[in-house]
Amino acid sequence: MKSLKSIPAYIWAVFCMFLIPVTFMGNAYFARELAILPFMKVSPVYTGGDSIRSYKQDGMTVTINKPVFESLIGKSTKGFVQVKFSGKLPSIIKNTIDYNNDGVADFSLTINTLSNDSKLTVLSKNVTGLVVSSNVKSYWIVRVGVLNLTEK
């Protein structure tokens, strides 16, 4: 019985022997296959969420993302909204943002792209503060803390 069990055991051991070279040689293929699985996407907490609106203003493009209120279960009451400024950036970006598109401005930003100084002016009770403001490659990204009032 033990020697019968040995046959699949040795076959499996030989398979494992080949598995390491195959894992690395076929890494690009296996990674592409793995990447199509439903959970294989980076959390909006890191990507900044999906873009919902974009418009041109003063030669630059302003892209507003869907507010991120991620939590393990359900939605969090606190989150952030990401705004991206791309195109030809002026030395000072001045912009007023209505992130929830309700016709009322929520905050305004003044960013000195040369000195990295950023100033947030809060215009709505939903807005909590500046989370991050940084140049990323050829564009500028700002994350502003916002409250998820529908979860309260």
Added chain:
Amino acid sequence: MMKQPSVYSTTGNLVKTLLLMIPMVLLVFVFITRGNTDFSSPLKLVSFLITFVFFSGLFFMILYTGKTNRYRAIGFIVLASFFALTFIVNLITMRGSMSFSNNNFLSCEIPFCHIVTTMIIIPAAITKTIIFPGSILNGFASIASMLVIVIGISISIGRGFCSWGCFYGGWDDGFSSIGKKPVIRKVNPAFKWMPFAILLIIALASAATLSPVYCDWLCPFKSVTEFQKVTSMEIFFKTVVFISLFAGLVVVLPFLTKKRIQCSTFCPMGALLSFTNKINIFGLRIDKDKCTNCKLCAKTCPTLSIDSNDIEKGRPSFTCTKCGKCIDKCPKNAIHYHVKGTPENKNHTLNRMLFLFPSFTLLVIFTGGTMQQGIMLLVKLFTTGSFI
């Protein structure tokens, strides 16, 4: 105690050793050239030749002498050293610094390290997203690519990864190999359960905060890879924590105890991979007929994976990293690699070869490229005075 003659048919047998080396030499050639045999510059050729001879030589010595850990450890320490050297120089060349900024973080360009796997499982299952600022497919060490490697290695050699492929483990291994005798002689084997507690805590904390908590706060190996630029008191505190952990767990304690303290008492990835040992086909067995209960294996095991109960059961704990140190040390040759499901205490050479091929191939794959690049960087340093 008199050392018994080796049980392996390759030991001292030059013809058998050379014959069994042929497939590995071919694999070494394939993986260190990576299909590119363009040796237009003499430096490339020299670094290739040194790497090729180094790995072929190591494998020859493993087979010919019958000693596994002695030569594995050399390759493993070389892996850790050259990995850190090339990684840091590449970062400084690309970014100008070892630290990453908001720029890298916001554009999701942080390389994915295997240890992050422990923190993404629960959030991936519940939120269907990966809580790491890396790229799924693009760039160096993408998330999908690293997960494929972790899965492939786990199936193939289980926690053997910790002694044959982990590019951090060599630091611990290196510092624990310095000196002949430990200054601290007794380390409670119960400490081997600590990584499981850390795994549980960081998995839950990462799920609760949707952030890789171990990477953010605890990973000692940020000292030899990359870390967050210090721009606030919080980041300064994190920096103090990871440097202290590196100094304590990777340098000082391994040197004092001659144990791989970070790997055996702190690493959550080690804990996760221990579970893969349960389903992995390769293991170690202690031949109770030969064993004289001298407990030398328990004293020398660098990961606290053997105690009196394990000797009694005839196998090390499932935390074993299959480094082979106990096999090398056992004066009665009572410990050996084993293929689960096959008769115990038989076919020692076959079982050892079946384990050595995937494990050593892994070591070559991880080390080959970095070692060649590292040699070129060192030559550059000595000839120009700069790595860059």
